[in-house]
Amino acid sequence: MSGNFHVEARSGKARIGSIKCSNNCEQGFQGRKVLDTPCALVLTRKGSLPNVTNELFPLTSREALVQISLLDFAVFNANDALGGAEVISQYGKGVHGFCSLKGRSTILSVRAAGSQEFLFDVGARKDLIVGELRGQTQRVKVTVDDLLALQQAMSCEFFEHLSVAAPPNASKKQHESSVWRSLGFLDETISRRSSCKGQLLGVVQGGFEAEYRSLSAKKTAERAATGAIGGFMISGFGFGETPDQWETAVAAAVVELPDELPRILTGDGSPERVLRAIELGIDVFDCSYPFDVAEFGIALALESGKVLPGSAPFAQQPFSRCAYDLCGSGQHVNLNDGEHELSRQQIIDKCTCYACIKHTRGYLHHLLRVQEMLAETLICIHNLFNYNSFLKAARESIRAGNFDEFRSNFIRKRRQDAVSQGSSYPQ
Amino acid sequence: MIGDKENVHSACRLEIEAVCGKARATVMHLPHVSAKTPMFMPVGTQGTVKGLTTDQLMEANAQVILGNTYHLALRPGGDTVEAMGGLHEFMNWPKGILTDSGGFQMVSLLRFSSVSEEGVHFQSPVDGTDMLLTPEKSIELQNQIGADIIMALDDVVSSTVTGPRVEEAMHRTLRWIDRCIAAHARPHDQNLFGIVQGGLDAKLRAMCLEEMTKRDLPGFAIGGLSGGEKKDTFWRIVDQCTGKLPTEKPRYCMGVGYPVDLMVCVALGVDMFDCVYPARTARFGTALVKTGLLKVKSSAMAKDFRPLDPGCECTVCKSFTRAYIHSLTPKDGSTGAQLITLHNIAYLTNLMSEARAALLENRFPDFIREFMHLQYPNGDFPAWAVEAFSSAGIELSSANS
Numbered sequence A: 001m002s003g004n005f006h007v008e009a010r011s012g013k014a015r016i017g018s019i020k021c022s023n024n025c026e027q028g029f030q031g032r033k034v035l036d037t038p039c040a041l042v043l044t045r046k047g048s049l050p051n052v053t054n055e056l057f058p059l060t061s062r063e064a065l066v067q068i069s070l071l072d073f074a075v076f077n078a079n080d081a082l083g084g085a086e087v088i089s090q091y092g093k094g095v096h097g098f099c100s101l102k103g104r105s106t107i108l109s110v111r112a113a114g115s116q117e118f119l120f121d122v123g124a125r126k127d128l129i130v131g132e133l134r135g136q137t138q139r140v141k142v143t144v145d146d147l148l149a150l151q152q153a154m155s156c157e158f159f160e161h162l163s164v165a166a167p168p169n170a171s172k173k174q175h176e177s178s179v180w181r182s183l184g185f186l187d188e189t190i191s192r193r194s195s196c197k198g199q200l201l202g203v204v205q206g207g208f209e210a211e212y213r214s215l216s217a218k219k220t221a222e223r224a225a226t227g228a229i230g231g232f233m234i235s236g237f238g239f240g241e242t243p244d245q246w247e248t249a250v251a252a253a254v255v256e257l258p259d260e261l262p263r264i265l266t267g268d269g270s271p272e273r274v275l276r277a278i279e280l281g282i283d284v285f286d287c288s289y290p291f292d293v294a295e296f297g298i299a300l301a302l303e304s305g306k307v308l309p310g311s312a313p314f315a316q317q318p319f320s321r322c323a324y325d326l327c328g329s330g331q332h333v334n335l336n337d338g339e340h341e342l343s344r345q346q347i348i349d350k351c352t353c354y355a356c357i358k359h360t361r362g363y364l365h366h367l368l369r370v371q372e373m374l375a376e377t378l379i380c381i382h383n384l385f386n387y388n389s390f391l392k393a394a395r396e397s398i399r400a401g402n403f404d405e406f407r408s409n410f411i412r413k414r415r416q417d418a419v420s421q422g423s424s425y426p427q
Numbered sequence B: 001m002i003g004d005k006e007n008v009h010s011a012c013r014l015e016i017e018a019v020c021g022k023a024r025a026t027v028m029h030l031p032h033v034s035a036k037t038p039m040f041m042p043v044g045t046q047g048t049v050k051g052l053t054t055d056q057l058m059e060a061n062a063q064v065i066l067g068n069t070y071h072l073a074l075r076p077g078g079d080t081v082e083a084m085g086g087l088h089e090f091m092n093w094p095k096g097i098l099t100d101s102g103g104f105q106m107v108s109l110l111r112f113s114s115v116s117e118e119g120v121h122f123q124s125p126v127d128g129t130d131m132l133l134t135p136e137k138s139i140e141l142q143n144q145i146g147a148d149i150i151m152a153l154d155d156v157v158s159s160t161v162t163g164p165r166v167e168e169a170m171h172r173t174l175r176w177i178d179r180c181i182a183a184h185a186r187p188h189d190q191n192l193f194g195i196v197q198g199g200l201d202a203k204l205r206a207m208c209l210e211e212m213t214k215r216d217l218p219g220f221a222i223g224g225l226s227g228g229e230k231k232d233t234f235w236r237i238v239d240q241c242t243g244k245l246p247t248e249k250p251r252y253c254m255g256v257g258y259p260v261d262l263m264v265c266v267a268l269g270v271d272m273f274d275c276v277y278p279a280r281t282a283r284f285g286t287a288l289v290k291t292g293l294l295k296v297k298s299s300a301m302a303k304d305f306r307p308l309d310p311g312c313e314c315t316v317c318k319s320f321t322r323a324y325i326h327s328l329t330p331k332d333g334s335t336g337a338q339l340i341t342l343h344n345i346a347y348l349t350n351l352m353s354e355a356r357a358a359l360l361e362n363r364f365p366d367f368i369r370e371f372m373h374l375q376y377p378n379g380d381f382p383a384w385a386v387e388a389f390s391s392a393g394i395e396l397s398s399a400n401s
C-alpha cells in the first residue's frame, strides 16, 4: 500500500485525513505537498483556473487539488493537430512546469468538473472511448495508451483511467457494460502503465443502481489489494439524476471501498451536496461551483458554520435540493445588485482573500456592469477562498466530532438566508 | 486669464536629470507618484486595465495609468466615482492617473456627435437623449474623478482632415482652454494640461503653440496626431511642437504606442505616452518583443519553449513559454489575452526605462541604434525614422561602421 493517505479523525462516516502527494512527480519541487481532506479538486482550463492566470495562482488558497482535464490536453492544439503529450514531453518539465503550477498537486481527470460533455461508449473496444471537447462539436477518441502517454508527459500526482458511465434509467445491459468495461480499462491501464509515474485512481461506475455501483466498487477495490491503486474516483454523475439516485449511488460505492485509500467524487461541488458527500465518507470532490456562480457575478458568502451553543440538532434533512439549483442557496452576495453601487464594504466582512483586501463591492459592481473581465477574475479568487474556508470549517467540525450538527445548521441557515435574500439570480 | 499666474497653480514639479539633444530623462513629481520619464501609460478605460489587477500593473512598472472620462462619466458616473473617494481609491491604484477630456472619445466613438462653440453635442449611448459636453462639464467630471493630470477639452478633428475646419478647431481649442482653466476647481492637486492642435498644418500648429504656451499650464500635450497621417508628417509636427514647448514642463504625445514611434518621439523630446495598442494587439495574439512583433497564434509557436521575449524580466516571461500561451484559446477563457497584455505593457514600460537609463548614462544614440537594429535586423529602416532620428542628431547607420 502506498501509505499516501491517513485518516486522522472521524465523525460518523465523515473523516478527516491527509494526502501526501509523492513529489517525485514535480521536478525541482523541494517542498512536501500535504493536503488536508476533505478538500476540493478545483476545475482548471488548460491548467489555469477559469479566468485567473496561474501568475495569480499564488493569491488563491493552496488547500485544494488541481484538476487537469484530459480533453484539454488530449486535443491540445486543434489547429496544429498536436497532442499535449507530444508538446509537454518535449518540454520535459511536466504539467507543473508547463502551466506554472508550482507546488500544486494535480489529478488528471477524464471528465472536467461540472461538465456534461464527455464519455460516449463506442462499443466493444477495450482500449478506446470517445469524448466531446468543451465548446466544440468534434468528437475525440482517447485510448488507454493516449492517456498513459499524456500522464507520462504531464506527471500529475494522480491520474484516472478511462471508464464508461451509465445514465439514470439505463438498461441492465448498459449497467453491466459500465461496470465491466470500466474494470477492463482499469486492468488495461495497470498492465500497460509500466514506468508511468503518479498514483492511479480506480474509477467506480455502475450508474444509479445500488447493485451495480456496489459491484463496481467491490471489483475495483479488489485491484487495490495488489497496491496498483492509490485511491478511488467515484464517477458518472451530472446526467440529470435526482438527489435520491445520486445518494443511492454514492452510498453504495463508499461502503465497499477500503478505508485506507482516499475517495474522490466527481460532480459540481455545490455546498449541500459536498456536505452530504462528506457525511457519506468522501474525501475529495471535484468542483466547478465557485466558478459557475462567479460567472453570474455571484460572490460566495458560505458561512464557516460556527455551531451555535444550545441549538437543537436539526432533524436529518433529506437531501432534496437539486445540486444545480444554485439559485435557491442563499449565503451569497449578488454583486450585480444596484444596492452595491456606492458600497465601500468588502465582499464579506473579515475575508482575507486578495479581492476583499484590495477592493470594494462598489468597484466589483462597476466592473460587472461594464463587463470588464477583471470582475470574474476577482470574484473567482474570492469564491475559491471562501469555499476553501467553508471546507476548513467542515474539517474542524469533524475533528470536534460534531459534523452532523455543522451540516444541519448550515443547511438550515442556507434556507433561511435564501428566503430572506429573495434568492434569485440575474436573468 | 492669459498668463495669470495668480490663478493657475501647478501640482507638478519637473526635475530634468539628463538631456541628449532634445531627448530628456526627468522625474515628474505628481500628487500620487514621482514618475520617471520617458514613460508609457497603459490605458485603463473603465477603471481597470484590461483584465489586470493593480498589483500586476505595479509589477509591470506602470507609473501613471489613463482613465477615460467619457466612459467613466457614463458608468459609474462622476458622482459615484467622487462618492467612492475618487478614481484612485475606487480602483485601488495608489500611483498616478491621467484622465482625458472625453471629447476625443465622443468624436471617435459616436456617430451622432457635433461640435459647436458651446461644446460637444452627442446622443447618450445609454438612452439616446441629447447631451452636451462643455469644457466646464469636462473639467467638473475630471475634478470628480480626481486624476493627477487632467486634459483640457479640445476641438478634435481627424488628422487626415484638411481645410478651414482645422483652423476653426485650433481657434476653438484656444478659446476652450481658457474656459477649462476658469472651471478648474482643484489646481492645487490636479494638473491641467493644454493640448496643442492645428492638424498637420505647420502654420496652424505654430499659432496654436504660440497661444497655448502663453498660458502657465503645468504641462502640454500634442494632440491631433496618431490618426492615420503619414509618418513623415507625424514626426515633423512632433518635432515642431517639442521645439516650441517650454523645456521645464512635461510634454505628452497622445495616442502613440508603436515602439518605433515611441523612440522617435523620445528622441524628439516627448516625455509621456499612452496607447491602447499593447492590450488591443494582445487580444489578437500579438506580443511585442525586442525583435518586433511575435504572432503567438502562429503554428511556429506550438513547440517553442522560449518565453515570449527572451531576456524580458516580466512575470509572464519568467513563468510561461510561447508554447503554453499558444495553446490557450478563447474557449479556455481570457487567460491567454491577460498574459500577453501583461507582457506587452511590461515590454513598453521596460523599453522606456531602458531609454531613460541610456539617457542618464549618456549613451542614448547607441541605445537607439541597437533598438532599431533589433527591430530591423536587415537594416531596412523606414526612411521617415532615419530622417527623424537624424534631425535629433542620431545617425542610425553608424552602428555598422
Ligand SMILES: [Zn+2]
Residues within 6 Å of the ligand: A347, A348, A351, A352, A353, A354, A355, A356, A357, A382, A385
Ligand atoms: Zn474575499
Ligand SMILES: [Zn+2]
Residues within 6 Å of the ligand: B308, B309, B312, B313, B314, B315, B316, B317, B318, B343, B346, B347
Ligand atoms: Zn515579458
